[in-house]
Amino acid sequence: MKKIMQVDLHLWFVVGFLWLLTSCNQEKQVGPIANNSNLPDNSEKAFNKKLLPQEFKDYWYGGEAEISSYKLEQARYGEIREGHAVLIYVTEDFLADTQVKADKQNPNNIPVLKLNSTKNFNTGVYPYSTMQSVFYPVSNNQHALKVSSSIQEWCGHVYVQLNNREPFEVTSHSYFEGEADEAFSIKKSILENELWAQLRINPKSLPTGNLEIIPSFENLRFSHIPLKAYKAITSLTSNTYSISYPELNRILLINFNPNFPYDILSWEETFNSGYGENAKMLTTKATKLKTIKSSYWNKKFNKDEILRDTLQLN
Numbered sequence: 001m002k003k004i005m006q007v008d009l010h011l012w013f014v015v016g017f018l019w020l021l022t023s024c025n026q027e028k029q030v031g032p033i034a035n036n037s038n039l040p041d042n043s044e045k046a047f048n049k050k051l052l053p054q055e056f057k058d059y060w061y062g063g064e065a066e067i068s069s070y071k072l073e074q075a076r077y078g079e080i081r082e083g084h085a086v087l088i089y090v091t092e093d094f095l096a097d098t099q100v101k102a103d104k105q106n107p108n109n110i111p112v113l114k115l116n117s118t119k120n121f122n123t124g125v126y127p128y129s130t131m132q133s134v135f136y137p138v139s140n141n142q143h144a145l146k147v148s149s150s151i152q153e154w155c156g157h158v159y160v161q162l163n164n165r166e167p168f169e170v171t172s173h174s175y176f177e178g179e180a181d182e183a184f185s186i187k188k189s190i191l192e193n194e195l196w197a198q199l200r201i202n203p204k205s206l207p208t209g210n211l212e213i214i215p216s217f218e219n220l221r222f223s224h225i226p227l228k229a230y231k232a233i234t235s236l237t238s239n240t241y242s243i244s245y246p247e248l249n250r251i252l253l254i255n256f257n258p259n260f261p262y263d264i265l266s267w268e269e270t271f272n273s274g275y276g277e278n279a280k281m282l283t284t285k286a287t288k289l290k291t292i293k294s295s296y297w298n299k300k301f302n303k304d305e306i307l308r309d310t311l312q313l314n
Contacts, residue, residue: 049061049111049138051139052138055260055261056138056201056260059260059261060089060091060113060138060261061091062293063295064090064293064294064295065088065089065090065293065294065295065296066087066088066089066090066261066263066291066292066293067086067087067088067291067292067293067294067296067311068086068087068088068263068264068288068289068290068291069084069085069086069288069289069290069291069311069312069313070084070085070086070087070266070286070287070288070289071084071286071287071289072084072085072119072120072121072284072285072286073284073285073286074119074121074128074284075269075271075273075282075283075284076121076123076128076222076273076274077123077273077274077275077278078273078274078278078279078280078282079273079274079282080282081121081122081123081128082121083119083120083121083122083128084119084120084121084313085117085118085119085120085286086117086118086311086313087115087116087117087196087264088115088116088117088118088296089113089114089115089197089200090113090114091111091112091113091114091138092111092112092114092135093105093106093109093110093111093112094109094110094111094112094135094145094146095108095109095110096108096110096145099135099145099146099163099164101114110137110145111137111138111139112135112136112137112138112145113136113137113138113197113200113201114133114134114135114136114197115132115133115134115136115196115197115200116131116132116133117131117132117134117196118130118131119131119218123153126153126154126155127153127154128151128152128153129151129152129153130149130150130151130152130218131149131150132147132148132149132193132216132217132218133146133147133148133149134146134147134191134193134194134196134197135147136194136197136198136201138201140198140201140202140205142164143164143168143188143190143191143194144162144164144191144193144194144197145163145164146161146162146163146164147161147162147191147193147194147217148160148161148162148217149161149193149216149217149218149221151218151221151222155175156174156175156176157175158172158173158174158175158176158179158221159172159173159174160172160173160217160220160221160227162191162217162227164188167185167186167187167188168185168186168187168188168189169183169185170182170183170184170185170186170227171183172227174221176224178224179224186214186227186228186229187229189212189213189214189229190207190211190212190213190214190229191213191214192213192214192215192216192219192243192252193214193216193217195207195241195243195254196254196264199241199254199256199262199264200261200262200263200264201262202262203236203241203256203258203262204236206234206236206241207234208234208235208236209233209234210231210232210233211231211232211233211234212229212230212231212232213229213230213232213234213243213245214227214228214229214230215230215245215248215250216252219250219269219271222273223248223271223272225248230245230247230248231245231246231247232244232245233246238258239255239256239257239258239265240253240254240255240256241253241254241256242254248271249271249272249281250269250270250271250272251268251269251270251271252267252268252269252270253267253268253269254267255267263288263291264288265287265288266285266286266287266288267285267286268283268284268285268286269283269284270282270283270284271284289311289312290310290311290312292307292310292311294307
């Protein structure tokens with residue numbers, strides 16, 4: 001009898017192990033960020049840029065930034081506003097400790113793909129200007145090292161910054177009473193902001209399935225909701241990445257070139273764009289106008305304004 005019980009226990013152990021193994025194989029598909037979300041912040045220091053594909057190095061390490069302009073139809077306060085959006089991608093070296101751009105060559109510098117995304121549009125008589133910055137490791141093996149967002153309009157301005165430490169550290173400033181000056185920590189999760197840079201390195205690495213994602217800082221401020229991770233459903237086709245937030249009633253679609261350098265062709269963002277009687281579901285749309293490569297930081301003279309005509313921004 002004792003022997004039979006031992007055999008039964010052994011069988012239950014084997015069955016339980018196989019069930020666990022099968023369950024693990026059926027989990028959601030995720031990219032390298034989600035698989036390595038607990039990497040130490042200095043894990044990037046050992047990365048060698050020589051490991052990057054040659055086409056990546058040829059395109060991103062030629063001493064120029066990639067600048068893409070977009071026709072913008074921005075949903076705000078229950079109406080669609082016309083304007084422009086610009087995505088500026090450039091590679092830089094980043095200091096892990098102070099989390100700023102490195103001024104000098106150093107073996108401890110972290111190579112990143114930086115994205116500055118801007119929007120400009122008017123709401124009635126007054127203008128809106130937004131900017132979000134992302135510093136994402138080109139090794140594509142951990143979260144963005146830093147994300148910041150600022151919004152300026154005639155009522156005031158707001159600023160949010162997240163630093164990738166252990167855990168994420170957030171500082172926030174706003175002219176709204178309930179959002180004034182805050183400093184807090186949150187557990188590490190996928191950042192919607194970082195996915196725009198991850199896509200440009202390798203769209204196939206984008207996380208898919210049922211996930212938890214911290215929405216874009218711009219949308220969090222527009223919607224006045226807490227900065228934290230929300231449940232999201234993501235999917236990837238050959239040229240479109242989608243994120244749906246059921247709890248927030250928001251959907252983002254990013255359409256991109258399936259071939260390197262995986263440039264972003266357009267995007268759509270559907271969400272509740274107003275408050276009270278002006279609340280309604282509308283869709284923000286951005287469609288590419290022009291892409292150029294330029295060392296724009298050297299193009300700061302009056303004669304260089306012609307590049308704004310090239311980008312169709314005037």
